[in-house]
Structures are given as C-alpha cells and as structure tokens.
Amino acid sequence: MTIEEKERELIDSFAIYEDWMEKYEYIIELGKDLPLIADDYKTEENIIKGCQSMVWLHAEKKDDKVVFTADADAIIAKGIIALLIDVLSNETPEAIMNAKLEFINAIGLQEHLSPTRSNGLVAMVKQMKMYAIALNMKQ
Amino acid sequence: MMMKFSVNDIRAQFPILQTKIGKYPLVYFDNGATSQKPQVVIDCINQYYSAENANIHRGVHHLSQVSTTNYENARKTIQAYLNAEKSEEIIFTKGTTDGINLIAQSFGRMLKAGDEILITEMEHHSNIVPWQMVAQERGLVVKYIPMNEAGELKLEGLDDLLTDRTKIVSLTHVSNALGTINPIEKIIEAAHQKGAKVVIDAAQSLQHFKVDVQALDCDFMVFSGHKIFGPTGVGILYGKEDLLNAMPPYQGGGDMIKTVSMKETTYNDLPHKFEAGTPNIVGGIGLGKAIEWLSSLDLEAIQAHENDLLAYATTALEAIPNLKIYGTAAQKSSTISFLIEGTHPYDIGTLLNQQGIAVRTGHHCTQPIMDFFEIPGTIRASFSFYNTHGEIDQFINALKKALAMLS
The missing domain is CATH 3.40.640.10 (Type I PLP-dependent aspartate aminotransferase-like (Major domain))
Known part of the structure; x- marks a missing residue:
C-alpha cells in the first residue's frame, strides 16, 4: 500500500465516528498496537522535543525501507505516534520525505491538536522526516 | 457597601462565557493563566x-x-x-x-x-x-x-x-x-x-x-x-x-x-x-x-464565593480514587493542582478539552515546585468568581469520563 492509500484508509476509519471523544477512543486503541521501541533506544536523545509528554522515536533501515518504533508516557501521544507510524513506517526515505500527510487535516487532527508546544504532532512529523533524510544520506 | 452577589449577573457581563466548544458549553477553569474580560472593558x-x-x-x-x-x-x-x-x-x-x-x-x-x-x-x-x-x-x-x-x-x-x-x-x-x-x-x-x-x-x-x-x-x-x-x-x-x-x-x-x-x-x-x-x-x-x-463589586462576597468553589471542588476531587492534590496549604486561593495515579496530565487535559473544559496542564512555569514533588507537571483548575458549582459538576463528570477512557 502506498502512503496515500494508507492515509485514505485512516480517513475512512475516522469517518465512522461522529464525536471527537469516540475518535479519541480510537486513537487510544491504535496506541495499543504501537510497534514499541527497544529499551536500549529509549534514551534522552531519542526523545522528541516539543511534546508535553515524553515521546521516544527510533528509526532504522531494513531493505531500503525505514522502520519506526516508538513509545510515549501519555496514552494519547502514544496513539498519535502510532497513527503516524502506521502511515510512514515500511516506506522508502524518499516516500517519507515527500509525504504530504493530508490525512492529518482531513481527519481534523490539526484543529483538535493545534500545532502548539503542548501536543507535538508537528514535532513528531518533523522528526520522522529528519530520520528519513538522515537514512537517505547514509546509503 | 453590601450588595447581593449574583453569579448569573456577573456571568452575563462576560460574553465569552457563552462560547460552546463543539456541543459542550465552555467551562473556563484556566483563570490562573488569564482571566476573561467583562463587556465594560x-x-x-x-x-x-x-x-x-x-x-x-x-x-x-x-x-x-x-x-x-x-x-x-x-x-x-x-x-x-x-x-x-x-x-x-x-x-x-x-x-x-x-x-x-x-x-x-x-x-x-x-x-x-x-x-x-x-x-x-x-x-x-x-x-x-x-x-x-x-x-x-x-x-x-x-x-x-x-x-x-x-x-x-x-x-x-x-x-x-x-x-x-x-x-x-x-x-x-x-x-x-x-x-x-x-x-x-x-x-x-x-x-x-x-x-x-x-x-x-x-x-x-x-x-x-x-x-x-x-x-x-x-x-x-x-x-x-x-x-x-x-x-x-x-x-x-x-x-x-x-x-x-x-x-x-x-x-x-x-x-x-x-x-x-x-x-x-x-x-x-x-x-x-x-x-x-x-x-x-x-x-x-x-x-x-x-x-x-x-x-464596584462586593469584594467580600466575591471572595466567599471563590472559597466556596474551592471547597466544593476539593471535596469532589478528593472522592476520585488515586487522585492527589498538590498544594494543601491552610490558606489557599481558588486554585487546585492535581494528578491521578497512572494517568498523564496531558491525556486528562486533552480529553477534558474535548468536553469543553479549559484547564492547564504542565509545569506552570514553576519547575522547582515540580522538582520538589518529583512530578513532571500537574493538571490545574483555577477558578474565578464567575465560575459556578454547576461548572464544577460538569468538570468532575468530564474527568470521570476521561478516566474511564484511559483505564
């Protein structure tokens, strides 16, 4: 599945829920399936800066694809990073770098998680793209 | 100068308090960060x-x-x-x-x-x-x-x-x-x-x-x-x-x-x-x-109302299992900082916001206090005299709903 196809699936899944409290329940559920970061990578330098909660993110390359793992100490932050990993993990660095991630707006995440320092959604996306750039240069 | 204090008369002077957040009426409990403005201002x-x-x-x-x-x-x-x-x-x-x-x-x-x-x-x-x-x-x-x-x-x-x-x-x-x-x-x-x-x-x-x-x-x-x-x-x-x-x-x-x-x-x-x-x-x-x-307001009545809100909210919060209030001084203004064991303040704040409740989460620009209690931050509800007991009930219900979702 391409990134756009995965985004489309997520938009459809979220469309089922009318109430934002239900959407949050879904985000919380997604967090439970988050590919967890290995304890060795849960270091200070892997913390995404700009989040009110602690979010750790790791990336490595497997067969030309970037694989992300993460964890967070807040349940909603965990769900949001899971959402982003769902879309961006197992993709090539180029695809990640070029991803427009329009689903964020389509779902309405942007307005419900305004891009302030408190939620770090923007910081998460930026960090994932930075990893993709770094891993792309390594090859 | 004794006047009758009516919270409804006060609220009527603050147009922003009529705001709806989605389908929920705004409950503004972030007065410690900034107060709302009356129509005269x-x-x-x-x-x-x-x-x-x-x-x-x-x-x-x-x-x-x-x-x-x-x-x-x-x-x-x-x-x-x-x-x-x-x-x-x-x-x-x-x-x-x-x-x-x-x-x-x-x-x-x-x-x-x-x-x-x-x-x-x-x-x-x-x-x-x-x-x-x-x-x-x-x-x-x-x-x-x-x-x-x-x-x-x-x-x-x-x-x-x-x-x-x-x-x-x-x-x-x-x-x-x-x-x-x-x-x-x-x-x-x-x-x-x-x-x-x-x-x-x-x-x-x-x-x-x-x-x-x-x-x-x-x-x-x-x-x-x-x-x-x-x-x-x-x-x-x-x-x-x-x-x-x-x-x-x-x-x-x-x-x-x-x-x-x-x-x-x-x-x-x-x-x-x-x-x-x-x-x-x-x-x-x-x-x-x-x-x-x-x-021009009856400042004693205002203070009595705020003390009443503080006592009412403190009692209601204390009834929630695993909730700890930070700041239990004998002399307190109408501000309550708290945490609930096993939950992150950010999660609580986010889910309260979805239900129209405005509270502050984080370290409140007082990191030495957070270091003292060895916590990363708290959830803070701070009341003004335009707040009501009904709003506290709404807040407590919203908090219970958030806790149910996060458990």
Whole structure:
C-alpha cells in the first residue's frame, strides 16, 4: 500500500465516528498496537522535543525501507505516534520525505491538536522526516 | 457597601462565557493563566480606538489631551485600588515579568558582589530567572526560602536566611501552581528588620482579594492586567517613591527624558522615568476600567464565593480514587493542582478539552515546585468568581469520563 492509500484508509476509519471523544477512543486503541521501541533506544536523545509528554522515536533501515518504533508516557501521544507510524513506517526515505500527510487535516487532527508546544504532532512529523533524510544520506 | 452577589449577573457581563466548544458549553477553569474580560472593558477598548486614539503626553491637540487624561486617570484608579500614597508610584509595565525585570535590572545595578537576594522555592520562573541573571552579572547570591509538603513556606529558618547582606526579598503573594497564600505581612516585617527591600509578586492575588500597599508596607508590588480582567500586554509596578527616585532608569527612549543633548541626558520625573517609549495606551486605559469595574463589586462576597468553589471542588476531587492534590496549604486561593495515579496530565487535559473544559496542564512555569514533588507537571483548575458549582459538576463528570477512557 502506498502512503496515500494508507492515509485514505485512516480517513475512512475516522469517518465512522461522529464525536471527537469516540475518535479519541480510537486513537487510544491504535496506541495499543504501537510497534514499541527497544529499551536500549529509549534514551534522552531519542526523545522528541516539543511534546508535553515524553515521546521516544527510533528509526532504522531494513531493505531500503525505514522502520519506526516508538513509545510515549501519555496514552494519547502514544496513539498519535502510532497513527503516524502506521502511515510512514515500511516506506522508502524518499516516500517519507515527500509525504504530504493530508490525512492529518482531513481527519481534523490539526484543529483538535493545534500545532502548539503542548501536543507535538508537528514535532513528531518533523522528526520522522529528519530520520528519513538522515537514512537517505547514509546509503 | 453590601450588595447581593449574583453569579448569573456577573456571568452575563462576560460574553465569552457563552462560547460552546463543539456541543459542550465552555467551562473556563484556566483563570490562573488569564482571566476573561467583562463587556465594560471590551467596550472601553473599542471606544478608545473608535474615538480617542492619539499619542499621549505630547500633543496639544484635542485627542491627545483626551487620551492623556484617560491614561493618567487609569493610573489614579489603580493607585486608589492599591491604596498607594501617590500616583507617581504607579508605573505602567508590560506585565508582571516586565515589572520584576525592571526591578532586577534597575535596583540590581545598585547592588555589590556578595549581596544576597532571597526568593522562595515556589516562585514562577519570572521571579527566579531575572534574579539569576542579575546575580550572574554582578556576583550576587540567590537564596531560597524552602517549602513543606503542603506547599507552605517554612519560615522557621527565615531569620537565618535573612542576613545583613540580604538586599531584596522577592516572593509571590499567591502561588500560581499550588494556590498557597503566603504570609507576606510576616515576611515583609522580618525583611525590613534586616534592612532588605521586599518585592511582592501579586500576579495571582489581586484578582481574588484587595491589598493595601501602605498597610502591607511592601517596597514593590507587581501584577499583570490580563489576569485581573484587563487587557494583555499591560501591568503595574508599584514602588515606594524614594526607592524609585533612587533607582537608575531601566530603558532609555522617549517620554523618560527631561532634556537630551549629544553629550548627556537628564531624566524625567516619576513615573515617566520608567516609561520609555509610547506605552500600551489602550492597555493602561483598559486596565483602569477593569479595576474600576472590580472595585464596584462586593469584594467580600466575591471572595466567599471563590472559597466556596474551592471547597466544593476539593471535596469532589478528593472522592476520585488515586487522585492527589498538590498544594494543601491552610490558606489557599481558588486554585487546585492535581494528578491521578497512572494517568498523564496531558491525556486528562486533552480529553477534558474535548468536553469543553479549559484547564492547564504542565509545569506552570514553576519547575522547582515540580522538582520538589518529583512530578513532571500537574493538571490545574483555577477558578474565578464567575465560575459556578454547576461548572464544577460538569468538570468532575468530564474527568470521570476521561478516566474511564484511559483505564
């Protein structure tokens, strides 16, 4: 599945829920399936800066694809990073770098998680793209 | 002057309280961060830009005279509210932070290496960092009055902390993170016995109760307009006249000078000496209006209502399993900081927001307090007298729903 196809699936899944409290329940559920970061990578330098909660993110390359793992100490932050990993993990660095991630707006995440320092959604996306750039240069 | 206090009459004056967040009515419990504005203040700002706008203190023309009069009348309203002796002792600033920086940078310039500044463990960053900055520049020592588990200052050791080198004692009247009301009268008296000057950070107190700077005998008092029903970007520094006269100017520019030549400048008299540049004119006038409005209310009834809200919310929160309140001082303003074991404040804050409840989560710019309790932050509900018992019920129900989702 391409990134756009995965985004489309997520938009459809979220469309089922009318109430934002239900959407949050879904985000919380997604967090439970988050590919967890290995304890060795849960270091200070892997913390995404700009989040009110602690979010750790790791990336490595497997067969030309970037694989992300993460964890967070807040349940909603965990769900949001899971959402982003769902879309961006197992993709090539180029695809990640070029991803427009329009689903964020389509779902309405942007307005419900305004891009302030408190939620770090923007910081998460930026960090994932930075990893993709770094891993792309390594090859 | 006893009037009947009606929360509904008060609420009717705040248009923003009619806001809906999605399908939920707004419950605004973030008053510690900023208060909402009554219609009279909004109208006053509108009136200023619609009919009065002109620069102050320099024009001979009609509008300049109108705006100068209104600005200076606002100063007098604030003087009367604080019971300052003279209006010259009322300096307009950008806010509390600006006021403390002014004192630190101006009064601080008169201090010598080894002189001591005494603050407390429960200060907002804005009453820590400016002192650390001037301490670093001038080789001063910053000391801290410790606090106990309840969030009360430990004053047993105060006499040892106050030395002959203590020049400034700067402390908050009410803790923004914990709600503690500090016994400032006692501390002012002890500091004065050692010859130290006292700065009171009143950012979290004046919106809850009246103070009298002459009765308190504090040397300086600072507060922000936006937390006391006025506009943002304006605040007040009260200082005793002799001290302000002795202090060097903080910023140079227009309005603060008497004469300027290529060689030297002589400075203007108080209060203008500390008000360089075109000030926040509408801010000052709006703040004057806010304080005039506040003065027209029954302040005792307001305080009784806020105490009632605090007691009601505290009881309701204490009934929630695994919930811990941080800040259990005997004397508290209407602010409650809490955490629930096993949940992150960010999750709670996010899910409360979805249900129309505005609270603050995080460290509240008081990282030393968070270090003291070894926590990353809290959820803080801070009430104003326009809040109601019904809103607290809504908040508690929303909190229970959030907890059910997160369990």
